[in-house]
Amino acid sequence: MDKNYNPQTIEQHWYQIWEQRGYFAPRGDHSPYCIMIPPPNVTGHLHMGHAFQDTIMDALIRYHRMCGDKTLWQVGTDHAGIATQMVVERQLNAQNKNRHDLGRESFIQKIWEWKEHSGGTITHQLRRMGASVDWTQERFTMDEELSQAVTEVFIRLFDEELIYRGQRLVNWDPILHTAISDLEVISEEENSYLWHLRYPLTDGSGYLVVATTRPETMLGDAAVAVHPEDSRYQQLIGKEVELPLTDRTIPIIADTYVDPAFGSGCVKITPAHDFNDYEVWQQHKQKLASQPHSGLINIFTLDARIKSCASEDITLSDFSKKEHLAVYKLIPEKYRGLDRFKARERIIADLEQANLLEKKETHKLMVPRGDRSRAVIEPYLTNQWFVKTNLLAKSAIKAVENGEIRFVPENWNKIYFDWMHNIQDWCISRQIWWGHRIPAWYDAKGKIYVAPTEDQARQKYNLPSNLQLEQDADVLDTWFSSALWPFSTLGWPKNTPQLQTFYPTSVLVTGFDIIFFWVARMIMMSLKFTGKIPFHEVYIHGLIRDSEGQKMSKSKGNVLDPLDLIDGIDLESLVTKRTAGLMQPALAKRIEKATRKEFPQGISAFGCDALRFTFAILATGGRDIRFDLGRIEGYRNFCNKLWNAARYVMMNVSPEMQQSNDEEENLSQVGKIIILGTPERWILSRLQETIRQVTEGIKSYRFDRAAQVLYSFTWNEYCDWYLEFSKPILNNPAISIAAKRGTSHTLIQVLETLLRLAHPIIPFITEEIWQQIAPLAGREGKTIMLQPYPLFEIENIDQTAINEIEWIIAFVSGVRSIRSQMNIPPNKPVPLLLQAGTSDDQKRLEANREFLATLAKIDSIHWLNNEQPPPAATALVGKLEILIPLAGLIDTEAELKRLDREIQKLRKDLERLQNKLANPDYTERAPTEIVEKEQLKAQEVATALSVMQQQRAKIAVL
Template sequence: MELAKSFEPAEIERRWYPEWEARGYFGAGLATDKPEAFCILLPPPNVTGTLHMGHGFNQAIMDALTRYHRMRGDNTLWQPGTDHAGIATQIVVERQLDAQGISRHDLGREKFLEKVWQWKEFSGSTITQQMRRLGTSPDWRRERFTMDAGLSRTVTETFVRLYREGLIYRGKRLVNWDPVLQTAVSDLEVAQEEEQGKLWHIRYPLTDGSGTLTVATTRPETMLGDTALMIHPEDQRYRHLLGKTVRLPLCDRDLPIIADAYVDPAFGTGCVKVTPAHDFNDYAVGQRHKLQMIPILTLDAKINENAPARYQGMDRFAARDQIVADLEQQGYLDRVEAHALKVPRGDRTGVVIEPMLTDQWFVAMSKTGADGSSIAGKALDCVASGEVRFFPENWVNTYNQWLNNIQDWCISRQLWWGHQIPAWHGDDGRIFVAHDEFEARAEATAQGYCGPLTRDPDVLDTWYSSALWPFSTLDWTPQWPAETNPALERYLPSTVLVTGFDIIFFWVARMVMMTRHITGKIPFKHVYVHGLIRDAEGQKMSKSKGNVLDPIDLIDGIDLEALIAKRTSGLMNPKQATQIEERTRREYPKGIQAFGTDALRFTFLSLASPGRDIKFDLSRCEGYRNFCNKLWNATRFVLMHTAGQDLGLTACTPGQCETALHFSFADRWIVSKLQRTEVEVAQHYADYRFDLLARSIYEFVWDEFCDWYVELSKVQLQTGTEPEIRATRRTLARVLEVVLRLAHPLLPFITEELWQALAPIAGRKTHDSIMLAAYPRAQMEKIDPNSESRVQQLKDLAYACRNLRGEMNLSPAQRVPLLATGNNDSLAGLAPYLKPLCKLSEMQIVDALPADASAPVAIVGETKLMLQIEIDLAVESERLEKEIARLTGEIGKAQAKLANESFVARAPAAVVEQERKRLNAFIATLDNLEPQRQRLQRS
């Protein structure tokens, strides 16, 4: 197979992925003779979603792990699937209907769900096709969807089981409510945005007429639902008022004055109003003090019948304005202050979320079951016992903190798209939870109810079905383990979950809880928690900021105008669109070049270091595209010198092998370094340190193999004996072939293409694909410290010689002689390598350097080096003085800038760090020039 002259990723990617998938290379292993099993679960993306940078980052990690274990010979499953995304999907379809002037209520539930299924069939494969572009290798034949029949049966079975165990119940409690969607939403679907608001100070008159209490609030409209005023029990200003009552302004109602430690005496006036039906903290206070709950809003956020008639039917914010006006007119408004506050907004609608008292279904998280433990308690035990481990370990604290302070989980949503709750209501208020209506009717009859049954209209929170993902995707049934299921038995628990820290609560902890409770097993052994991708300046990527990057654009490239059109599409604000266009033109004046999948994947993996945020700098992609080019060109070099040549691969007797192959210290060194790299790589996989993994492979390929061994091999190929040349060819081919296997999980496309050309020449067992070849394992007996020491000496001498050339400002093309003193035998063996490496015309080994020479001398251990060249002392002195003066000036400027407190405080951290690096570089260069000046002065 002949390689093209340059690396062009697009054609390679188009050719190889369909081949891999068609041949079934991604299939789950179920071989009974393999003791080891590796399984990883794809966090199910929204079925209507598209690939974003977070997906790309997450999936590059998962694919590297999957390919690694597949090549190690483990039974391997990467379980793919998508989530039905209740709210997101319903919104998409409703907007399509709105464009036609139709509402879902016009269609009815059944017809509307038909439309949703049609949309799912149309758009549901978008993100999985994009995953293929990223080179991911899940077992697509096992792809699951949370609304599949099998997964839906699991959802129903677990709901019924938990209900009958008393762990699911229906009750009226406070939840996050989206007035536009008119459904409860999870905390993850609520964005806390800091906004400029107001703090209204309102006077509440004491009922006995002895004065007033002033209360500060950011939401004056909720006062219509107040049921108490509250002070801190140790606040001496107000303790004498405990037991008294105040009159609620604008309402004909008296409120008790109570004490609770929740109050912050330093905030506002130290006296706060309590609205249990419209504030989560007040709700907890209301329960502690058995206060009345008075909802004052309808589900669409209008004032309801519990408020005075003049406000009923008004929108909540219109009512706010009217209430403030009335308070002022009646003398109850003390003052108004500007106040910055966090406003909860729905991430889908942008509307302000209301805490709303509604009837919902809940999972009792802390209730003790028949086995004496709670669902949350079991999840805590799984981690405390070490069965489930977090990487990095510090995320255990986040996990434990949430579970130790957990509230019951609201699992119902007022939507049509999703798993409809398997509960039927009787006219008398009784509820019958069952697997189907037939079973519900049987239960009702058994309990003496013969009236009509109406199915609960709510659906389950999407996170409920996602919590069952570890076993529902493996086709769990209530009969297991009595009923045989090879995949479930082999792959539950899975090996590792790869996820962001932002869903430890919503997904990770719930999978542990549900899997342990339902199956008795843990869902996964390890949880690798990565940070979140941000832009190069550390800002969150968002469409409104115009800093979003599309992984597919980075793979394929996109011109400037197309990028601008993409970023401003759908923006209704012309000013914002203009700002985004200006930013895009400034940051990407030529658009985004095509980096290819491998360079993008390697970039993602190189950034996967411990921490909460990951800054994505496009220049890293460019650097790793260059790395791919380097690997490509190195392979072309190796093929040029090994294809059709004798590599000494034929069998020989022990005596003959010594004459057939003669490995130099350089050959033994690169093999030794390869073993050490293999040790590092294995450890980094075990520790989930993908940044260090990428660095180990990068440094070995670029620094050791390409920059050093390839150059040393050129000397050996040109000057060696036939056994030496044969050994060098063999080493080049064998080491590079191993490198390709080593790098394959990170760089799947380029390594496949290169391996197909190289593996037969290297004499390796051929396979249809590199992913079926064995992953390299270190052979410790091949580690050779002596050869490593010898090459390090060679490197040190080469660096010293190059520094001498730099000090003397020699042209790279100018060849000059070198004088060297030291160990004659050692230097003689290194001389053939140093001459081409250092552009030497010759290298003389002498007993001593000339005492009267003015040229600079480098000392490396016991060796002294001097370039044998005539120097014009006057010219060289003048050059040095000018350069020292320039460097001194640059150092002064940099020091002044860094001493400027305003610059350090206001400039971006990256700019300040860059200035520090410039200063250190100037100082280091100056330090090297000073000894030269002193030598010239002595001359």
């Protein structure tokens, strides 16, 4: 083995071998096990969320593959309608062209060309993360087979009247000119104003004051609402007010939606431009039918300008023909054609001039913006295609209620039920070109015919050949095709062998932010079209945040690229990313250090295994996962520790184990007589307990526990203790060959088992080391990933050996603690005095003198009976007192001076902290978490000061 652990030389090498040899394909004789990858966008790049999620899925897949299950990790990408179209449109814009210049067919061909050459970035990055997906089964949501499934589902839902075209409010992006989903709307707090407007009562008796953050929408007001029990306004319910700046009057209605304590207690109702107002209007529209202009008045064009004339399709639901003729009066001419924010400025100025502006006050509000365009999103009344979800939701709710589908952690059930019991119809149409075009055709009268093709539509509806038909220009929301992902990828609607074998799938691994958008819809669609659940379990993980708990985003400048952490990044690239605001503050600080020549080469590579282990440790089941660069540095050291331990084993196993290159002879050596001493029986017992806990952690989706147990056993028990126990045995000529053989055998057996145990989380380093160790351990096979996963064997636990070694560890640790406290050099032999204790302590001492002398660097051991001990430092092991006489071991005068310096420094630190915490200006103004950190720091300094003072007192009497 190389002296230094270098992940870059092994990781990509092994992945290529795994993929080329087809190790990722389903195999095994046990039950099928299948995970569907949440399909990343074809435009995407690997981000921390992907890397975290993929680590969890890969760990599960590798574990079940090693357990002998017939394992499929289904991979694929989503066509990402809006995002992909934007990418290609930007390329056209750079050539002073747009999609309309090309036409629909040519534009879509352009996107396919882009996908062929540039759309595979994220799949290449998945390989770098070690994802053991079956690439031979890779799918794309626009593949012909998956597209046929989408069409089939749409038509069947339409024919069953579960899909309809209608007019409802949607999230409208005025830049992209399309409806978007709630998930594509990012609401961020921004500074704005709250305008208080006066609406005069028509009887001249006064006015109502209405507060709004969007004055321009008043042009579409249909009513003013008050709470029915608000005594200030009860006598006004049913009366009318003049809508300022227009010739319209609108009614005063009563609704419990209104909060009497907010503002004046009066709310303007603008049903065509506010989701809540729309729901209020739905409750009152029958009563208001007789009122003039009481309907849904859409004042905006597609690009969020005020409509410029009555012919621009102003929607007046439930209006009579007579009222349509009066439409010119609905929007005053001077506002027509204005951008919505320009219209706001003019309307506010006009209200002020008319003495109808009560006041303006600063106000923070959540502003909805499109995640792609960054435009302010408008609730917009438009004709769209919708899925009726109430009936579909009932069976999906039942599947979770009866335990067919289990959420992990279980508390996500409540969120799921809350959403599903209050489900709204699902808008599935998008006004773009890239995607699954809606299989619907219209005649001149607007009648709809749904079929896969125009010819099939004519045949299905028995239409004459001379009837002109035009296909719907819209495409389906990408979430529609994604909802079919669990079964469409396996060949549905055909009853393929893949579908028969792997459906329902085993577990879905996803974040909590798409429980409704994706998880719930997959359950609904799967039950509807297959009659089966799509998966048995849903493991919901948290979202990766930066070290401060903030969501990672380009706008915040705290984005971390997982590949930068895996492969490293040079200083020039770091500076470029920092300038672009594409990294979290901790990384930016490292750049500053680099400019001071502390990190002249930028950030060194941590390797994929270190990142994967970090993710596993962070997978606690909480909502937020804070990623700190310090963690990955620590787990890079863990990988290095494992590497060095393997090198030690390779260099120090029994010569009899290495005397021949012949594998059969080596294996025969393992079968010779061996003696397992107490350390061997102890480490083998601890290995069994580790197997049990790691396996339970993986099975229960507590990857943090599994990784922590692996870390503790590898670092503390195997590397720090057992390797130390092995040295006095292997290096002592007086030890029998059988005992040395037992130690060599155990070193290799434990390491080989540990590699298989850790492989699902850290696949690369375990494969590299296993290739070296496997022949010595008698293991046959070309790869660790197809080896059996270790099984817990309770009969191999020796509790006596565990108790014995725990006593030795406590004893040695006690001696080392005294050395540390008293500043005694670690290699300087020390005399020990023992007193109290039990007969078991005496027996253990005699049985393990050799280990104790070597590990604790003990010069002599003397039991005190009734003797008065000299001044000494003390440690306890149960009732046994360990004393190290200090006379002659340390330079008393020098040590006192050192302690005085430390004590003085600690006193100053404690005084500074206490003064800060005693200052009300600090404790009342500083954030609570900062104050708590300072309080904890003060406690730690006080404790350290007390320890130092006690040490000084002991040394002062020498």
